[in-house]
Amino acid sequence: MVKRKSPRLAEVRKATVIDVAKAAGVSKSTVSLVLRGSEGVKAETVAKVNIAIEQLGYVYNRDAASLRNKESNLIAIVANDLANPYLAQVIMALEAELERRGFMPVVVNINESVARQTTMIASLREHNVAGYFMTPAPETQASWLKGLASSDHPVICLMRDVAGSDVPYVMPDNVKGVYLATQYLISLGHKRIAFVGGVETISDYQERKQGFIRAMEEAQLPIKAEDIVPSSTKREGGKVALHRVLDSDNSITAVMCFTDVVAYGVYSALMERGLTPGKEIAVVGFDDLEDSRLMSPALTTVKVRAEDIGRVACERLQQWRENNSVPESALVGVELVVRASCCSVGERAG
Amino acid sequence: MVKRKSPRLAEVRKATVIDVAKAAGVSKSTVSLVLRGSEGVKAETVAKVNIAIEQLGYVYNRDAASLRNKESNLIAIVANDLANPYLAQVIMALEAELERRGFMPVVVNINESVARQTTMIASLREHNVAGYFMTPAPETQASWLKGLASSDHPVICLMRDVAGSDVPYVMPDNVKGVYLATQYLISLGHKRIAFVGGVETISDYQERKQGFIRAMEEAQLPIKAEDIVPSSTKREGGKVALHRVLDSDNSITAVMCFTDVVAYGVYSALMERGLTPGKEIAVVGFDDLEDSRLMSPALTTVKVRAEDIGRVACERLQQWRENNSVPESALVGVELVVRASCCSVGERAG
DNA sequence: CTGAAAGCGCTTACAG
DNA sequence: CTGAAAGCGCTTACAG
Numbered sequence: 001m002v003k004r005k006s007p008r009l010a011e012v013r014k015a016t017v018i019d020v021a022k023a024a025g026v027s028k029s030t031v032s033l034v035l036r037g038s039e040g041v042k043a044e045t046v047a048k049v050n051i052a053i054e055q056l057g058y059v060y061n062r063d064a065a066s067l068r069n070k071e072s073n074l075i076a077i078v079a080n081d082l083a084n085p086y087l088a089q090v091i092m093a094l095e096a097e098l099e100r101r102g103f104m105p106v107v108v109n110i111n112e113s114v115a116r117q118t119t120m121i122a123s124l125r126e127h128n129v130a131g132y133f134m135t136p137a138p139e140t141q142a143s144w145l146k147g148l149a150s151s152d153h154p155v156i157c158l159m160r161d162v163a164g165s166d167v168p169y170v171m172p173d174n175v176k177g178v179y180l181a182t183q184y185l186i187s188l189g190h191k192r193i194a195f196v197g198g199v200e201t202i203s204d205y206q207e208r209k210q211g212f213i214r215a216m217e218e219a220q221l222p223i224k225a226e227d228i229v230p231s232s233t234k235r236e237g238g239k240v241a242l243h244r245v246l247d248s249d250n251s252i253t254a255v256m257c258f259t260d261v262v263a264y265g266v267y268s269a270l271m272e273r274g275l276t277p278g279k280e281i282a283v284v285g286f287d288d289l290e291d292s293r294l295m296s297p298a299l300t301t302v303k304v305r306a307e308d309i310g311r312v313a314c315e316r317l318q319q320w321r322e323n324n325s326v327p328e329s330a331l332v333g334v335e336l337v338v339r340a341s342c343c344s345v346g347e348r349a350g
Numbered sequence: 351m352v353k354r355k356s357p358r359l360a361e362v363r364k365a366t367v368i369d370v371a372k373a374a375g376v377s378k379s380t381v382s383l384v385l386r387g388s389e390g391v392k393a394e395t396v397a398k399v400n401i402a403i404e405q406l407g408y409v410y411n412r413d414a415a416s417l418r419n420k421e422s423n424l425i426a427i428v429a430n431d432l433a434n435p436y437l438a439q440v441i442m443a444l445e446a447e448l449e450r451r452g453f454m455p456v457v458v459n460i461n462e463s464v465a466r467q468t469t470m471i472a473s474l475r476e477h478n479v480a481g482y483f484m485t486p487a488p489e490t491q492a493s494w495l496k497g498l499a500s501s502d503h504p505v506i507c508l509m510r511d512v513a514g515s516d517v518p519y520v521m522p523d524n525v526k527g528v529y530l531a532t533q534y535l536i537s538l539g540h541k542r543i544a545f546v547g548g549v550e551t552i553s554d555y556q557e558r559k560q561g562f563i564r565a566m567e568e569a570q571l572p573i574k575a576e577d578i579v580p581s582s583t584k585r586e587g588g589k590v591a592l593h594r595v596l597d598s599d600n601s602i603t604a605v606m607c608f609t610d611v612v613a614y615g616v617y618s619a620l621m622e623r624g625l626t627p628g629k630e631i632a633v634v635g636f637d638d639l640e641d642s643r644l645m646s647p648a649l650t651t652v653k654v655r656a657e658d659i660g661r662v663a664c665e666r667l668q669q670w671r672e673n674n675s676v677p678e679s680a681l682v683g684v685e686l687v688v689r690a691s692c693c694s695v696g697e698r699a700g
Numbered sequence: 701c702t703g704a705a706a707g708c709g710c711t712t713a714c715a716g
Numbered sequence: 717c718t719g720a721a722a723g724c725g726c727t728t729a730c731a732g
Contacts, residue, residue, distance in 0.1 A: 014725095016724095016725055016726085017725070017726065017727095018725085026701080026702080027701075027702045027703060028702090028703080028704095028726090028727095029701080029702065029703075029727085029728085030701065030702075032726070032727060032728085033701090033727095035726090035727095036727085040701080041701080042701080045701080059475050059476060060476045060725095060726090061417070061476065061478065061724090061725055061726065062413075062476045062477050062478070062726095063412075063413040063414075063416045063417045063422075063477070063478050063724090063725080063726090064413075064417050064708090064724070064725035064726040064727090065725080065726055065727075066413045066708090066726090067411070067413045067414050067417055067707095067708045067709065067710085067724090067725085067726075068707075068708050068725080068726050068727050068728085069708085069726085069727070070708070072413075074477070082432070082438045082441055082442060082457075083435060083438045083439070083442070083640075085433065085435065088432045088433045088438070089433070091432055091459065092432060092433070092459060092461065095459055104473045104477070105458070106456035106457065106458060107432075107456065107457035107458070107459065108455070108456060108457070109441065109442060109445055109457065111442065123454045125409050126409060126410045126411065126412045127412050127413070127424070127454070128411065128412070128413055234640070235640070235641050235644050236640075236644055239644055264641070265644065267646070268644050268645060268646045271646035272646055290433075290584070290585070290586075291585050291614070294585050294586055294589055294615065294618050295618060296617070296618045296621035296622055364709095366708095366709055366710085367709070367710065367711095368709085376717080376718080377717075377718045377719060378710090378711095378718090378719080378720095379711085379712085379717080379718065379719075380717065380718075382710070382711060382712085383711095383717090385710090385711095386711085390717080391717080392717080395717080410709095410710090411708090411709055411710065412710095413708090413709080413710090414708070414709035414710040414711090414724090415709080415710055415711075416710090416724090417708090417709085417710075417723095417724045417725065417726085418709080418710045418711050418712085418723075418724050419710085419711070419724085420724070701732105702731100702732080703730100703731095703732090704730095704731095705728100705729095705730090706727100706728090706729095707726100707727095707728095708725105708726090708727090709724105710723100710724085711722100711723095711724090712721100712722090712723095713721095713722095714719100714720095714721090715718100715719095715720095716717105716718080716719090
């Protein structure tokens with residue numbers, strides 16, 4: 001890279017509405033009307049103003065506008081963990097929805113830390129953000145969240161609920177998803193099924209576990225305590241958890257996983273033991289990540305459309321802003337996607 | 351969720367510096383000094399002001415401050431694809447560095463689209479962002495990028511270069527990384543090696559390919575045109591590309607992959623053909639994602655520390671802001687991590 | 701459409 | 717430390 005004398009741009013005063021008005025030969029008020037896309041301005045005048053804007057390289061100053069208007073177009077997406085691929089899908093869906101509606105989405109990552117969540121939200125408040133989507137960190141205080149949310153600053157929780165906060169959430173129908181998947185395993189003849197992965201302090205874990213228990217109980221199948229092993233929601237969590245299960249009891253024939261990523265870890269653990277996923281042991285995931293159909297064997301999983309989460313969450317936020325009334329929470333539909341990772345007990349190898 | 355009468359917060363005027371001053375029994379100027387952490391204020395006064403801030407629920411208005419100061423603490427991280435797990439690592443590293451330095455990082459996703467890149471950057475400019483890190487979209491115009499970057503608005507490119515833009519970049523030493531990895535494969539006795547995955551219009555592809563070619567040529571090994579198969583950088587890309595390679599020629603004994611994710615796709619393709627990765631065919635990746643050591647077999651790969659990229663990029667940005675001189679580009683060091691995915695030709699199965 | 705004016709909430713420089 | 721004042725760039729309401 002060539003070192004060059006840096007331009008002294010710091011001294012070039014930025015063009016303002018006044019400069020644009022002079023260059024276009026119109027008044028300041030008119031320029032402002034054009035900027036805001038007002039109706040009552042002649043097409044000819046609009047053209048003149050736009051040419052002046054172009055020539056001067058004028059940049060609209062939203063800080064000034066926000067200060068004057070007391071409103072901003074910023075919407076924050078506060079993400080618990082950017083490394084979570086499903087969350088990345090949800091974020092992209094939200095971004096698309098928000099832009100369609102004229103908002104500017106900004107993503108902030110809190111890495112599952114309440115402390116970071118607190119400082120990041122404080123900063124966002126100083127920046128006059130118009131609303132928040134957040135996947136709350138574990139241990140988030142209901143009272144804190146309740147204090148944050150208002151019709152001035154609506155908050156919609158994604159994927160997780162904070163009990164007692166009265167803040168609406170949008171999340172998959174976790175109970176139903178795992179219930180359907182477990183029923184499917186049972187229909188293949190499986191009787192000893194493990195439930196693997198997930199962090200106990202987060203609401204989605206309790207819900208998915210509940211779906212598992214419900215299906216097992218309805219089929220009058222026993223659940224041994226050692227067959228439910230929580231763990232981190234990373235690939236490593238699934239791997240470690242499955243080794244734990246198989247170490248304590250090798251009569252398991254199927255594994256219901258907390259997420260697809262956990263299922264990937266389960267695949268790794270099985271292969272390390274010389275087992276073939278879907279052959280000796282059936283595996284089901286949750287999320288339907290893009291990679292899951294590409295796994296070998298392709299992963300049977302519970303599909304949750306990230307676009308649905310994004311759309312419903314945006315509708316809720318806008319409703320709160322516009323109607324000034326707290327919207328209802330929503331459960332987004334789920335669907336079992338059957339692929340190749342589940343042997344029936346009859347055709348089971350080993 | 352219970353519907354509740356929404357609080358009429360819209361009518362509650364927010365506390366300002368003046369209100370805080372009154373409540374604390376000091377002047378507006380003093381409050382401002384306290385807010386900015388100025389030295390010359392008695393500890394007792396600072397305490398009084400902070401109590402008033404707490405009581406009134408005062409929120410600092412950065413729009414007003416930025417307008418007055420003509421400076422902001424916002425730094426944008428413009429990401430080409432949030433679904434790319436390595437980029438997620440880099441973003442998290444950058445965030446940590448930026449916060450340490452008192453900046454507020456915001457992430458914006460452009461989904462590999464030049465159009466979105468243009469509109470997002472325009473929005474960020476209106477928000478008076480103090481600097482940009484970006485992984486430029488394919489087809490980014492050098493002239494556009496050149497026009498964007500200045501000491502007022504420094505831009506550091508990450509992972510990719512835009513030739514002719516004179517904008518500094520920070521990226522891994524791609525040539526060296528693939529060169530080292532290919533040399534390693536050659537040292538294991540491999541003579542027919544494929545180079546798989548990656549998009550030809552992006553600078554990192556050309557560099558990694560160059561490293562491959564250099565190592566092969568130095569060892570006087572021939573490269574057949576069919577052995578170099580570009581593809582999307584997703585898992586599916588690796589899968590499709592490897593099938594292509596094996597369909598056209600089955601004498602390949604090793605595969606150098608553009609990234610770890612591509613290598614995961616290669617694993618899938620091999621397994622679909624009844625082959626075991628690392629047994630019949632050696633596989634090497636690039637990135638060293640967290641998952642790679644958990645794969646079965648654990649993936650040999652080129653490690654690039656995301657923290658190094660983050661730290662060096664931040665240093666460069668700050669240097670540009672403070673010294674008013676365009677910093678040099680930087681190549682970050684790489685390291686070959688040998689795991690279990692590479693059989694030698696001698697011990698090769700099949 | 702124009703033009704003068706006021707004000708959003710902050711910071712800064714200044715006289716005391 | 718105080719207190720009055722000016723100004724950042726915008727929008728809005730108003731009289732013309």
